[in-house]
Amino acid sequence: MDPVAFNGLEVVGSVRRPTWVVSLTDLLMVAEILATPGEFSHYAKMRGDMVASKAMAAAEADLLGAYLIDRLRILDRSSSNEFDRILIGYSCDKLNDFYTRREAGLAAEKPGSGVPTNITDALAKTMYESGWERCVDTVMSEQPSTWKKWKRFCTRHRRGGTFTAGNALSLALVAGGEPSLDSFNTSITLNVPVRG
Numbered sequence: 001m002d003p004v005a006f007n008g009l010e011v012v013g014s015v016r017r018p019t020w021v022v023s024l025t026d027l028l029m030v031a032e033i034l035a036t037p038g039e040f041s042h043y044a045k046m047r048g049d050m051v052a053s054k055a056m057a058a059a060e061a062d063l064l065g066a067y068l069i070d071r072l073r074i075l076d077r078s079s080s081n082e083f084d085r086i087l088i089g090y091s092c093d094k095l096n097d098f099y100t101r102r103e104a105g106l107a108a109e110k111p112g113s114g115v116p117t118n119i120t121d122a123l124a125k126t127m128y129e130s131g132w133e134r135c136v137d138t139v140m141s142e143q144p145s146t147w148k149k150w151k152r153f154c155t156r157h158r159r160g161g162t163f164t165a166g167n168a169l170s171l172a173l174v175a176g177g178e179p180s181l182d183s184f185n186t187s188i189t190l191n192v193p194v195r196g
Contacts, residue, residue, distance in 0.1 A: 020047035026060035032110075033064060033095070038123035039113045041133070042140040043067055055086035065091035068111050071140060114144050116151060119171070122179035122192045131183020138169045138188055160194060 022030070034040045046067060050056070057063045066088045094111040101108035113120070119139060126132055146165050153163045154173065163171045170189040182189040 020044055020050075022047070022060060029061065029095070030064055033068075034113060036120040036124045037127050038120055038136040038139065039115065042071075042136050045137075046071065053086060054084065055088060057088040057091075059092065061092035061095050062088055062090055065093070065095050065111075068094065068113060113140070114147060115139060115142075116147055116154075118154070118192050118195060119147075119150070119190070122190055125179045126181040126190070129181040129183075131181055131188060134183065135169070135181055135188045135190055138166065139190070142166055142169070154194075158194060162189075 030043060031040060034043050043064070047063065050063070057066070069091060098108050098110055123132070123136055123139065126135075142165055150163055150165065150171065153161070157163075157173055160173045160175050163173070165171055168187050170187065172189055172191045173194050174191045175194050177191075177193055179193060180191045182191070
């Protein structure tokens with residue numbers, strides 16, 4: 001891997017903000033796995049943050065695999081020592097299995113972010129609303145256990161209701177209409193239509 005792709009623009013001394021440098025084939029892989037605007041946007045932002053955190057890996061598939069496992073929370077533990085580096089190891093087994101099985105013509109389950117489809121669809125339809133990026137960051141930072149609770153909530157509240165996902169995020173099931181986003185100073189409400 002060339003040094004610019006490995007360390008971003010830091011190598012040439014022109015980093016004003018964290019930058020994600022990626023090959024076209026790896027970009028297509030990421031776009032296939034994280035197909036919605038919210039998922040892709042969050043990953044791209046995290047990859048840019050890796051430059052600032054001095055994190056690296058041997059392949060983009062390992063970075064994407066680590067993201068799918070835990071949203072690269074390892075970056076939260078980065079060191080302030082300028083000589084410390086974070087090396088993300090082999091994390092792409094699910095991605096490799098998916099592409100190998102698909103290539104062989106076998107049934108293959110595509111790995112995903114773990115965020116329910118009704119949430120990612122609502123985010124895709126609200127991407128031009130104020131507070132969208134903050135909403136995406138909040139949604140994508142939720143623990144996987146949140147989405148299990150959300151699925152149970154959706155089953156029990158088929159006519160609507162409000163689910164508190166975290167300190168700043170509420171998900172409102174609404175009957176009819178289109179998804180919308182209400183963003184306030186400290187809280188966000190994503191209105192998700194009830195599926196018929």
